Amino acid sequence: MLGSDLVMYEEEFKLIDAELNRLLAQANGKVVFLVDKNGQLIAATGETENLDTTSLASLTAGNIAATGGMAKLLGEKEFSILFHEGQRDNIHISIISQRIILVVIFDQRSSLGLVRLRVKKSAEVLGAIFGQLLQKVESGKGAGKSGDSPFAEITDEDIDKLFG
Amino acid sequence: MSFINYSSREINCKIVYYGPGLCGKTTNLQYIYKKTNPDSKGKLISLATETERTLFFDFLPLALGEIRGFKTRFHLYTVPGQVFYDASRKLILKGVDGVVFVADSQIERMEANIESIENLRINLAEQGYNLDNVSFVVQYNKRDLPNVVPLDEMKKALNPRGVPDFEAVAPDGTGVFDTLKAVAKLVIMELKKRQESG
Numbered sequence: 524m525l526g527s528d529l530v531m532y533e534e535e536f537k538l539i540d541a542e543l544n545r546l547l548a549q550a551n552g553k554v555v556f557l558v559d560k561n562g563q564l565i566a567a568t569g570e571t572e573n574l575d576t577t578s579l580a581s582l583t584a585g586n587i588a589a590t591g592g593m594a595k596l597l598g599e600k601e602f603s604i605l606f607h608e609g610q611r612d613n614i615h616i617s618i619i620s621q622r623i624i625l626v627v628i629f630d631q632r633s634s635l636g637l638v639r640l641r642v643k644k645s646a647e648v649l650g651a652i653f654g655q656l657l658q659k660v661e662s663g664k665g666a667g668k669s670g671d672s673p674f675a676e677i678t679d680e681d682i683d684k685l686f687g
Numbered sequence: 688m689s690f691i692n693y694s695s696r697e698i699n700c701k702i703v704y705y706g707p708g709l710c711g712k713t714t715n716l717q718y719i720y721k722k723t724n725p726d727s728k729g730k731l732i733s734l735a736t737e738t739e740r741t742l743f744f745d746f747l748p749l750a751l752g753e754i755r756g757f758k759t760r761f762h763l764y765t766v767p768g769q770v771f772y773d774a775s776r777k778l779i780l781k782g783v784d785g786v787v788f789v790a791d792s793q794i795e796r797m798e799a800n801i802e803s804i805e806n807l808r809i810n811l812a813e814q815g816y817n818l819d820n821v822s823f824v825v826q827y828n829k830r831d832l833p834n835v836v837p838l839d840e841m842k843k844a845l846n847p848r849g850v851p852d853f854e855a856v857a858p859d860g861t862g863v864f865d866t867l868k869a870v871a872k873l874v875i876m877e878l879k880k881r882q883e884s885g
Contacts, residue, residue, distance in 0.1 A: 536694035561781055562746075562762060575730055589743070673755040677879050
């Protein structure tokens with residue numbers, strides 16, 4: 524998937540969503556979400572009603588990018604885990620398969636140790652799902668090649684309509 | 688690199704506004720933010736210094752509507768224009784689908800424009816893109832000022848490829864949406880092309 528568009532299908536989305544929900548419960552987290560390294564929100568679960576997840580996703584990716592830049596300057600490949608501690612809420616950020624960012628927001632009902640432990644397990648599961656997704660995209664089995672593709676008959680007028 | 692989500696039927700694309708310091712990148716985003724229906728925009732996030740110079744990036748998510756049943760979202764970013772923020776600028780170009788180059792039309796900023804577009808070429812190349820075939824639009828901003836470079840001269844210096852280009856006065860919105868529309872069109876057509884060729 525590296526170097527190409529990120530594509531998500533129903534089947535993998537359900538698997539990812541289930542794994543995020545499992546992580547949320549097991550880590551006693553408030554919010555769990557996945558972001559593409561380019562800042563696109565992939566999935567989110569937990570207490571997201573009053574949370575601006577789109578902006579959080581973009582800033583998370585910016586954060587990871589800035590930290591990655593620092594790593595490079597030090598001769599490190601990446602810093603795979605970031606942790607921000609607040610008075611009430613804390614954020615645990617980790618990189619999966621070098622492309623996807625897993626974010627867990629938690630408060631005093633959980634602990635850094637528990638979150639780290641559960642994230643490690645989920646990272647393996649999520650890594651495998653993204654591996655499967657990548658294969659699907661590369662082999663062209665996904666819906667994108669069928670008549671379901673939104674691009675098949677796209678016209679200039681469709682785009683003009685977007686702007687009213 | 689766009690994100691096509693067949694599960695939630697969404698297409699997300701990333702557009703970056705590039706250009707020299709104080710050319711009006713953030714002003715473009717602020718105008719778009721001001722004029723967009725509240726339902727179709729998110730917050731405008733500005734990571735700026737106390738003097739309102741962009742430090743890392745501005746970010747504006749825009750939901751434009753549907754194309755063939757797919758919700759179409761554009762994530763607009765600006766880069767910090769000042770020369771010494773180059774490390775940050777590179778990061779923001781990661782995964783870009785379309786680039787808008789905002790040029791400052793004032794005579795004394797012509798050198799900065801040329802330096803910035805060369806910097807864009809180098810930074811894109813580092814991310815594996817080529818300025819000559821990326822979805823690209825040029826905006827000649829600040830056309831209302833008295834000391835501007837003639838349009839044909841600017842075209843010659845900044846747009847030899849002949850990509851879509853627009854004159855603009857970003858604070859009053861002149862040319863702002865034309866620029867956005869043009870880059871959005873190029874990005875979506877490029878996506879279509881890529882999907883078709885597999």
